[in-house]
Amino acid sequence: MSFPLLTATAALPAVGAIATAAVPAARRTAAKWLALFFSLATLALAVVVAVRFDPDGDRYQLTESRAWIKDFGVRYELGVDGIGVALIALTALLIPFIILAGWHDADPLETKSSRWRPTQGFFALILAVEAMVIISFEATDVFLFYIFFEAMLIPMYFLIGGFGDRAHSGSDENASAQRSYAAVKFLLYNLVGGLIMLAAVIGLYVVAGNFSLQEIAEARANGSLDMATNTERLLFLGFFFAFAVKAPLWPLHTWLPNAMGEATAPVAVLITAVVDKVGTFAMLRFCLQLFPEASKWATPVILVLALVSIVYGALLAVGQRDIKRLVAYASISHFGFIILGIFAMTSQGQSGATLYMVNHGISTAALMLVAGFLISRRGSRLIADYGGVQKVAPVLAGTFLIGGLATLSLPGLAPFVSEFLVLVGTFARYPAVGIIATFGIVLAALYTLVLYQRTMTGPVKPEVASMPDLKVRELAVVAPLIALLIVLGVYPKPVTELVNPAVKHTMSDVQKKDPKPDVEAAK
């Protein structure tokens, strides 16, 4: 058996987390550099994975399989398809920027004692999250996936509750109470989802007798394992609920604005751009593969919920007074698009959804991080506290605008490609749904431009008059992201080619064909 590449990719950040946590309190900067180094090394490994992966090869590649818990047939099984590779690459790509952006977020305000080391903890936790996310993208054993899907919550909980945003939200003074509320809310929501999923996982074991995704999927395919309709639907709902909470889908979304609002900008990016992707990814990989029939059965409801998320999220984004909460609601709207694409059950829709996960990660990261820089300068999250920033900090304003344009998916930037694919894919099967979803793009323009106008344009507010422009470190964070947005917007081919075969497999899992265009249908 060859070198366990996937294990290494997941293990490296874990090692990094331990190493970073072990750095003595005094050597704070050393810890930062160590974390950055490990994240970059992980990125390198992810690149290797992407190179070693052959899109036209068999479905799961670089597989590893070891017996783990024999009594329950739990195996340590890893393997990636195109979608997994793309998302692993995204994760590994974003973490260095997150670390770099959060460079000073965890500096202790006053050194309480020599043994008090928040900085080490902060970066160690981030790396831990990365490790867990990556392995859950790799796991092809349901139980293994479940464990890390849940374990992710622990470091996230501490990241949200322990390292809050020092900027006041205006909503009320005691930020720490707000923060712990947000953290607990996050934890509870996801735990409830996770427990329901656990029940479903056990149920799956009872029905199928093992946890291996591939075996079960094959058994489903060749009919050797047939579930009773109701059993399948119940199991599907169990899985889907957990993923819908993670994603998040309306009406299970309310934890996201609190979490993103209270956490520091980099952590917020970690939540929405990395961790939440596990939810949508899992819908694509587990729900559709394991329960094709139930997925088709549930499609109408899910489509409606996704539509509600799109419009509702956008409308609430318009109504927000807090920059970060606004971005959070925008993300809810975008997740609506992703889920729409997944369950439209067309290859355009699903490729679009996968592409959307990647692009949304990058664009939200760009927008949110710049917003974080802005907030850290003024010390306030309220839109009303800004104005005329464009005059004093043109570069900041420019990058902010580009991030915003990406969010409203302007053609030429990456998100447009994915959003249009999702829309076309949906429209091809459900025209009405597609048209309603299209309203989302107008609303997106509304909240983005309103945000930009209120913060960046107009007469310069005295509080922002002395605001410095982006520093080199911050530019180093934003510039690559923006470049990536443009490149993927103009030439998304590499990603699409990575994704297409996997999507083809999924389509065959659910036994769906793309609807034919009328002209060909006529012939």
Place this chain on the structure above:
Amino acid sequence: MDTENLIALLVAAPLLGAAVLLCGGRRLDRVGHWIGTALAAVSFVIGLVLFTDMLGKGAEDRSLHQHLFSWIPVEGFQADVAFQLDQLSVTFVLLISGVGTLIHLYSIGYMEHDERRRRFFGYLNLFLAAMLLLVLADNYLLLYVGWEGVGLASYLLIGFWQHKPSAATAAKKAFLVNRVGDMGLSIAIMLMFTTFGTFAFEPVLEATGETSEGKLTAIGLMLLLAACGKSAQVPLQSWLGDAMEGPTPVSALIHAATMVTAGVYLIVRSGEIFNGAPDAQLAVTVVGAVTLLFGAIVGCAKDDIKKALAGSTMSQIGYMILAAGLGPIGYVFAIMHLVTHGFFKAGLFLGAGSVMHGMNDEVDMRKYGGLRKYMPVTFVTFGLGYLAIIGFPGLSGFFSKDKIIEAAFAKGGTEGWILGSVALLGAAITAYYMTRVMLLTFFGEKRWQPDAEGNAPHPHESPKSMTIPMILLAFGSVFAGGFFSVGDRFMHWLEPVTHHDHGDSPLSAATVTGATMVVLVIGVTLAWLQYGRRPVPVVAPRGSLLTRAARRDLLQDDFNHVVLVRGGEHLTRSLVYVDHTLVDGVVNGTAASVGGLSGRLRKLQNGYARSYAVSMFGGAAVLIAATLLMRAV
């Protein structure tokens, strides 16, 4: 080398300029504007090369294609980055890059005192690139990219003076209204995809015969929606007036000559679809006719020179849309009027800009007057543009507009009559408001006073860099029309793309021309009676109900405000409330109830042995009861 490989350069040159100027930083401030202008000129030159090369070929094989790379390859979905250069697009290319270059030149002088001039030129280049991409794309999706690209450029340029809240708001408004139109375009593209399985021009336009008329109508209406957004046609016209917040060169280039005509291009380009869908065509003509009058009426009431011109733009584009709606009869004339309008309207705007430049950026025409002595060049060029637009015999506007009116009558039937007479009426009103502008600005006695700081404007002629473009454009507006229509050159040139056919006009060309002349004279006389003969009050009189409505853009903004803005605000606010109380409240409520219950249970554990004993004893009792019941049963 092979000429079609040049096509990409048309787009690349200004794009490069935009990238360099926007990323270049301050060190480029001193040369930036020259770089921008040069690159615009480059693409104009390339356009000329391609044009001459095209002239050398036969009518049929003039269309060139360049396939760069496959953009979005997904199962059953092919989107390529590929260009198509045919007679139609080359016409646009020349117009855009030509007028664009002139306006770059003009801006060098106009923006001289602005410290952000480099960025201004960057935006201008960005606009050129997007606009060229729009007209060069060989599929609707790439066109969509250009379509939104010009939207972005106009957003940036309208809001160029961002410190003015009015400018920022206007920019946002323009983008949002355009977004509505873009929605139409994207839905149209989806429809094409589901109908034809592709959205490249050629296969779609060839396959129109194979699908139902209903589908075509749907697609057509969606395209019309897009055109309305971009070309400021009713009901999406509200943004154009505010867009005048941008610097005048922007108004000249984007909001008069090029971008706003993109809608016309879209409709003419998709002619096959509209030919297959009469209902959609009817809708187009109706929109055109309504906007024609709407814009003209608004133009009559405005005292702000740029807004007056904006109204006129609206109405002129109404003419073009009307013509485009007439189908093969009108396509050619739509494009022709588009080109000539590009010349004279750009010229007029530049003239207005020159006037403002000399008058401390005063825009109220009632504070002008008698400027012809102070700025002769501006006066002459502006005057020529004026004659052209009202359709003075022999000048560009005469030929193109006259043809459109003919074609309108040629549509035949009552529709023909209605449309024709509307067009005629429009011509009269055009004559009226343009004469009004002319008189208010250049004739009569001077009406300007010192402003608050007491420094009276001392009008002066603008620098060469501004006058030269104006002169060139004046030439265009004088001769273009004649040049095109001598021997129907233009018609034959476009025929392979738009397939012209002469309708059967109930009226002879001479009659129509005569009628046009008559209404022209009427309009001019009315204006002279009102503004030429007696002195003009500096403060506008209250005016009739119509006038007051027209000053407020016929209440469209008020409607939008009340219905959309207010309603939207209420909706969002209530939704925020609902999200916080209802959706969130349900969850928090359950949590709270569980907590309360556990608290109450906790009270039972009071630690008194006796109360534990009670429960124990009670339990025993219950057990006995249970056993007894069991035995009883």
Place this chain on the structure above:
Amino acid sequence: MTAVAAYTTSTGEALQFWVLGTVAVIGALCTILMRKAVHSALCLAGTMIILAVFYLANGAYFLGIVQIVVYTGAIMMLFLFVVMLVGVTAADSLKETIKGQRWLAALCGFGFAILLFAGIGNASLKDFNGLAKANANGNVEGLAALIFTKYVFAFEITGALLITATVGAMVLTHRERTERAKTQRERAEERVRAGKHLPPLPAPGVYARHNAVDIAGLLPDGTPSELTVNQTLRERGQIRDVSSEALNDLRALEQRASDRLERPGPLRTGSGRAGESASDPVAAAAGEQTEEASK
């Protein structure tokens, strides 16, 4: 009662049952309702004796005796000892502190009784095949035969249990003296240092006409001093205050004296008596005694 009737009992036993049963129940009720532990204990003892009688009536002669000797004789006495030892707080109030406890308790007890009755009621207890056979050759012999054969192990274990209990009781109550016993001198010094009440406590009861132990000695001004009464009595509140009686006697004496000496004016004496008695009743009493003696 040697021959115990099988199906029904003799009217004599019936009569005895109803009478004594009632008493037993009353005793039980008193046990749980009396305010003073001592009274409860006594009532309980009474109930137990009645139960002993019932044992005898039921042919359990040995148990009857044992019940009287062991239970009533030993255990209840043990209880009483403890009650004394614990320094019986005068009377624990029956006021309930836990909310609703009493009603719950009553309800439970009542319901429980009802249930047991129901249970016994619908148990099929028709025929009593009395103890005639079993007690053929003596009840004690019968028991012994069983204990030393069938229940011998239980018996042994019970023995072990008793031993353990004894040891346990000793362990629990025995207090190991950890520090050296204080010498008399040290105690004396402590008292001085503590500085409260150096001289020995005053003797109780002045006149020896009562059980003097529970009478507080009077201070010169006639008010009783608690100190003079033993602490246990004090805690039980069994102090008899006789200051008023003393004063009355005093007044009576004065009356007689004044009668005899024809000294007029009880008013005057009445007026002065208060002050007089208040000032020095003891001296007055002394004076009076001498008068009595002189008669």
Place this chain on the structure above:
Amino acid sequence: MNPVNYLYLAALLFAIGATGVLIRRNVIVVFMCVELMLNACNLAFVAFARLHGNLDGQIIAFFTMVVAAAEVVVGLAIIVSLFRSRHSASVDDASLMKL
């Protein structure tokens, strides 16, 4: 009269004793009530012995007495030491089971 009445009496006494345990706070009285319950049981046993016509019931009663004796000894010892430690004979004062 039917000897079953003895059983009723026993039941009654038992219930009374139990109630006493529940309502009294003085440890000693509570303990007495326990004794009362034990005695009620003994009565029942004896009555049953008579009912079945063999002495096993009496044996059990006998053992009960022995055990009761042992219990009383230990229990009273506990009470004494408890009183020593906290100068109170109230059950409620020993409410250390509270959270």
